[in-house]
Amino acid sequence: MLANNVLFLDGEALVIDKPAGLPVDPPRNGGISLDNHLAGLTFGFKRWPVPVHRLDRDTSGCLLLSRNPKAHARLQQAFEQGLVQKRYIAVLDGIPSGEEGMIDLPLAKVSTREAGWRMTGDPSGKSARTAWRVLRVADGRALVELRPETGRTHQIRVHAAEGLGAPVLGDPVYGQGQGPLMLHAAELTVPREGKEPVHAVAPTPERFVAAGFAPDPVDA
Secondary structure: OHHHHEEEEOOOEEEEEEOOOOOOOOOOOOOOOHHHHHHHHOOOOOOOOEEOOOOOOOOEEEEEEEOOHHHHHHHHHHHHOOOOEEEEEEEEOOOOOOOEEEEEOOEEEEEEOOOEEEEEEOOOOEOOEEEEEEEEEEOOEEEEEEEEOOOOOOHHHHHHHHHOOOOEOOOOOOOOOOOOOOEEEEEEEEEEOOEEEEEEEOOOOHHHHHOOOOOOHHHO
8 A cells, every 4th residue: 555655745746655556547558557546546635646746657656646736736837847856766777987977968859660669869859858867886786866857758768878888777768678667756846826835755675785785874
């Protein structure tokens, strides 16, 4: 039950630690999604909470939901204005050159009948920026922290593969796709006028531990 995954809760907002494999939107071919869990996330309210943003199905971690329409509008506006701070961790299938930097790579959507759609770097695409730094390296792979300044579709996954030359481990679209997707939304901060910000930290998932990247205080 996702009620056990609550990271933040007040009268306006709810942040859960979304499990990997759970889509936010109902799949076209049916199946379980976040919608199937919303009734258990009301915590005394009659309204079901509503997602303010999206995480890819196989990305785990901090997902913000609003608890009333007015709060939803305010929280969504914070995203649109670029005021939200997001911190991800990822295991890359390779080691980037350097220790930290800023990926400034505009993104555009491309599609073919054979392969379907994907995002790719394109000078004429929408602006996309991601700050990154290497936390640890082991066995030819790197644990990295990524802080996106924009919120484009698949931004971190494309920036890792094309900007750093090392895709997220387990990525079936931009990498080799062997094993689970090693991408986790570790921290979320959403400012609110006149109130304390929404702030949540999602614990490091077990799949990172199994890959040899257990939590380390120096990573924070």
